[in-house]
């Protein structure tokens with residue numbers, strides 16, 4: 231039940247605090263009222279029809295860079 | 308899909324698992340509790356158990372919302388749905404959970420009660436608006452992940468001055484349950500994989516006291532397999548170094564303080580319940596939420612004077628011990644024979660996040676998944 235899936239924000243309606251997100255090509259309407267800020271193109275975590283949080287692209291990139299380093303080290307081994 | 312595929316990469320998973328094999332000390336065991344049922348599911352679905360050394364064991368925790376909800380609460384909802392002309396709305400996971408006397412919401416619906424499955428909390432609100440002549444009750448359950456959406460719909464209902472919408476609130480809190488498990492010491496664990504999306508809301512700091520008090524290493528872990536394996540490595544490193552701190556692997560979605568707006572909203576709508584009964588853990592103080600007095604008009608327990616109901620779980624079901632991390636599902640005599648996902652006898656077999664369902668669905672095929 232605590233599963234939340236990342237989806238891209240495609241459209242925003244600030245008046246109603248609703249967004250259209252796309253999830254693997256499927257478009258869905260979700261509420262953005264739990265978010266402090268959100269912009270089109272952001273990835274957000276969707277749970278029971280609400281966006282819970284924005285995914286931080288900088289932090290995600292840091293984690294992925296660490297994995298890339300690990301694979302590079304393995305390639306050189 | 309972005310932010311999913313990268314964290315399911317098989318090479319990265321194998322490299323991280325390789326580091327775990329290299330770094331574990333052969334003369335000790337590592338008993339790691341994944342608190343959250345979503346992690347239990349990932350560990351089985353992606354065959355993570357099979358990538359681990361013999362002495363690294365996952366102990367399954369109580370983080371499965373339908374599993375920890377005692378049957379009496381479901382029984383109370385069924386009685387309400389059958390005694391008055393209400394529409395009861397609930398998330399799909401709850402429908403087949405056994406209530407007392409082999410009953411379930413699913414069976415109550417078959418008998419004629421108006422019980423509707425919803426996907427979003429806002430669906431319940433829409434049903435209330437579409438049926439102004441009927442009372443609509445939202446049977447809300449879940450940990451901190453699911454609570455802010457419930458808070459949001461109560462606030463909307465208040466703003467719209469809806470008079471036919473109430474919530475049967477069963478929201479529970481993660482840190483008190485964790486503290487209880489650590490205080491009892493029954494599960495004898497060496498480290499905790501912390502929840503993903505509960506932590507998105509409450510933040511990594513929320514575990515600081517509990518970890519310090521019980522000197523317990525904790526790593527907040529994302530839900531994808533690479534997240535889980537990396538977090539396991541981080542836990543093993545803490546254990547090897549003899550340190551205990553709250554570490555955050557899931558930095559892309561969890562901050563130290565969590566989602567402030569969601570927390571403020573929860574605080575506006577809910578207050579602590581002095582006591583709440585959990586399946587497996589018993590009655591825990593300050594471990595669940597009730598609707599604040601200011602929003603009492605939206606509290607189903609108050610509007611319908613719902614009386615507490617106690618029922619007993621089916622004989623032989625060891626869900627309570629499974630939820631405390633004391634027993635494994637395959638130690639249950641009913642597992643896989645009398646109790647299956649098609650004919651569940653206990654809550655842990657119903658929910659896809661339940662440990663029994665994970666054992667049943669993936670346990671037997673694990674060898675194939677990893678090959």
Ligand code: SF4
Pocket residue numbers: 623624625626629636639640641642643646647651652653654655656657663
């Ligand atoms: S296998 Fe079924 S009966 Fe046994 S503990 Fe799990 S849910 Fe309960």
